[in-house]
Amino acid sequence: MPNDMEQLYQQRLARYTAAMRNEKPDRIPIRPFVAEFIARYAGFTCQDVVHDYEKAFEATRKCAADFDWDATVPNMVFVWTGLTEAISMKYYAVPGIHLPADKAFQYVEPPEEDAWMTEDDYDALIEDPTGYLYNVWLPRVANDVVAPGEPSTMRNNLSFVKGGMAMMQYFGGLAQQGQRLRAETGTVAAIAGILKTPFDIIADKLRGYKGLCMDLFRRPDKVIAACEALAPHLLEVASMTADPLRQVPVGLWMHRGCMPFLSPEQFERFYWPTLKWILCELHNRGIQTLFYAEGEWNPNLKYIAELPDLSIVYHVDRGDVEEVHRAVGHKFCLSGGIPNDVLAFGTPDDVRSACKKVIDTVARDGGYIMDASAIMQDDTRPENLRAMTDFTREYGQY
Amino acid sequence: MNEAPQTKRPPGTTIPWEEKLEEMPPITGDPELFERVWKQTDSLGYLYIYFCLLAF
Numbered sequence: 001m002p003n004d005m006e007q008l009y010q011q012r013l014a015r016y017t018a019a020m021r022n023e024k025p026d027r028i029p030i031r032p033f034v035a036e037f038i039a040r041y042a043g044f045t046c047q048d049v050v051h052d053y054e055k056a057f058e059a060t061r062k063c064a065a066d067f068d069w070d071a072t073v074p075n076m077v078f079v080w081t082g083l084t085e086a087i088s089m090k091y092y093a094v095p096g097i098h099l100p101a102d103k104a105f106q107y108v109e110p111p112e113e114d115a116w117m118t119e120d121d122y123d124a125l126i127e128d129p130t131g132y133l134y135n136v137w138l139p140r141v142a143n144d145v146v147a148p149g150e151p152s153t154m155r156n157n158l159s160f161v162k163g164g165m166a167m168m169q170y171f172g173g174l175a176q177q178g179q180r181l182r183a184e185t186g187t188v189a190a191i192a193g194i195l196k197t198p199f200d201i202i203a204d205k206l207r208g209y210k211g212l213c214m215d216l217f218r219r220p221d222k223v224i225a226a227c228e229a230l231a232p233h234l235l236e237v238a239s240m241t242a243d244p245l246r247q248v249p250v251g252l253w254m255h256r257g258c259m260p261f262l263s264p265e266q267f268e269r270f271y272w273p274t275l276k277w278i279l280c281e282l283h284n285r286g287i288q289t290l291f292y293a294e295g296e297w298n299p300n301l302k303y304i305a306e307l308p309d310l311s312i313v314y315h316v317d318r319g320d321v322e323e324v325h326r327a328v329g330h331k332f333c334l335s336g337g338i339p340n341d342v343l344a345f346g347t348p349d350d351v352r353s354a355c356k357k358v359i360d361t362v363a364r365d366g367g368y369i370m371d372a373s374a375i376m377q378d379d380t381r382p383e384n385l386r387a388m389t390d391f392t393r394e395y396g397q398y
Numbered sequence: 399m400n401e402a403p404q405t406k407r408p409p410g411t412t413i414p415w416e417e418k419l420e421e422m423p424p425i426t427g428d429p430e431l432f433e434r435v436w437k438q439t440d441s442l443g444y445l446y447i448y449f450c451l452l453a454f
Contacts (some may be wrong), residue, residue, distance in 0.1 A: 041423055084454050128406040133447045141450075164446055168453075194452050232402035236409035237448045238442070277399040 012070040016188050016369070017247055020288060020313050020333045024366025025324040028359065028396030030389055031071040031190050031335065031369050036104045036378040037385065038063050038077070046378065047096035050105045053080045053170060057177045069387050071188035076375060077107060079169050087163040088143040088155070091116075091205075104377055109208050116140050117206035119215065121229055122222040125206070126229045137206065155396040191290050193241035193250035195278070198227035198234060199271045203256045211361075212256075216266060231274040235281050242287045249288040249313055257319075258295030272303050281308030283311035291332075293317055294374065301327040317373045325362040334362055335369035338388060343372055344379040348387035355391050363396070370396065412443040 018025035039049040042059035049056040056077045064072050093099050093106040110116065117125065117136055117306070125132045139147040144155035146259045178189040196204070205211045215223050242250045257271045258261065279289055291304070291312040298319040304312075305328050316324050316331045321337035330336075337358045342350050355370070362368055370392040376385070406416065423437050425432060 040423070079454060087454070089450075089454065130407045130412060130444065130447060134412070134450060138447065138450065162451075164442075167446065167449060191411065194449070196452050201451060228399055229405060230402050231399065232405070232409045233448065235402075237445065237452065240410070257452065273399045 005183055005186040009188065012186060013188050014246065016083050016190075019367060019369050021310060022251065022331075022333045022367035024078075024398050027398055028149050028363055029070040029369050030371075030396075032067075032069060032371050032385065032387075032388070033073060033076055033190075033214055033375045034060075034380075035076040035078075035375045036052050036064060037376040037380045040378040040380075041066075041382050045095065045101045046099075046104050047101035050079060050095055051081050053082070053173060057173065057180075059176070061184060061381075064181055064185040067386065068393075069183075069187060069389065071190035072181070073251075074174055074181060080166075083163065083166045083170055084136070086157050090143060091139055095364075102378075106205070107394050109204075112208055112210045112214075115206070115208045115211045117202075119207075119211070119219070121194075122219065126222070126225045127183075129229050129233055130148060133166050140192050141205075151376055152306055163190070178205050186350055188248065190248060190270045191251040192243040192248055193238050193287075194252050195234060195238040195252045195282075195289065196229040197252070197254055197257065197271065197278070198274045200255045201230065202226060209256060209261070216270060220270070224273075227270065227274040231278055235278045238278070238282060239285055239287065242282075244337060246286045247289075249290040251292065252280065253292045254294055255298065258293065258297050259299050259392065261295070264299050267300055268303065272300075276303070276306065279311055283308050288313065290335075292316060293319065298327075304328055305331065307331070313369070315371070322361050329362060329367065332369045333369065336371045336373050337362070338370070338372045340372050340374050340376065340380070343376065343384045343388065344381065346384060348383055351384045351387040352391045355388055356395060359392070359396055366398065408442050410444055411437075412440055412447075415440075 015025040015027065016031065019029050035311055038056065038059035039046055042062045043309055044055050044059055047389055053075060056075050060072060060075060081092055086091050091108050093108050095101050095103050095105055099106065111161060121136065135148050139145045142159055144159040146156045174229065181189060182186040203212045207215060210221065213386045238250050257267060262271055288310065289312045292315045294317050296318045301324065306316065309331045312332050313322065313335055314328055315335045316337040324334060338354050342354050370388065416435055416438050
């Protein structure tokens, strides 16, 4: 056993990074993605952890200490609604304001006719994505921000001052949280940086999913050009925010690339080209990506297999984990695959059985990280997450 | 997609140094220092809008 926290941290970092290199560490690393679960476990409400990030940090540290995981995300809840309220963002339903205090925050997509980006805006976005975001998009999504040419207001000015300063405060706190996890519990910060796919961000924050789906038929070339215009910027932000030591991957959370949101033909034409380019460029810069394949991604595995070896850690959600292992397990570390419904509604024995099945199927030669299929919210039962953790620590020895 | 398309405002930039330089009186001191610090602070403005888009 290590005799201090730094030794423990280094041991866990070595275990975690060996698995991500598709090697066989001393045992399977445990790295659960826990979001609102931390509130349930630590005795907070969803409002507490989303509106007061210090409570989210505290709950995360409590989970790290009590469960003794190898790695965890410093704040998987991530959104701080104190910041989004300071900017005056319109698109969040906040627990304790728009939702009951014990419900997780929600992103509210406007009706198609009120999309933040109109169908006529494509050329402006393509010509100058950053200018478009500041001049057109932000005034539409923030109550207090006025568009260029409109009379400025005190609230407009305050949105930028408070938003900028609060953002610095939050990210400063997040960096300290990573240091405290290392010093107090020997826990590795599992990911660093921010990345989304161009297609997803157009669906999530610009055109809306329904509007974008219509665009795939009405103006497909504009959609492709918009994805290509955004791609260098999303690459740049991922590079700027990635782990400078290149030890842990940048997180990539994908929403609309899976079945049935896109057919394989649409995926190949609209989603994949810019995503592949970003992932290869990150790989060329020494940055690995945590490829969070939310939903059913197995129809896309032939494309994923085109990526350079070790460029991603492939996180399995609803796809068949054995099929994933056969298709890309020789190229990439896998993580996840423990069904969330078992963690929410099953018994500890059910959880142990699910873990044994996944370990026996895909993890015997290393290159696997234990986690649930999807990010765990407040329906995961603590005794089931305890069973997943304890079983893996014992059965996952190599 | 094989290479990044050229856009009006390069990645990492909100107001390019070249644009700022045209607005400034002649620099009598160290121009590289002004350029480096301008780019550092400008990148914060860049990150602000993309953090809004991607994370918040």
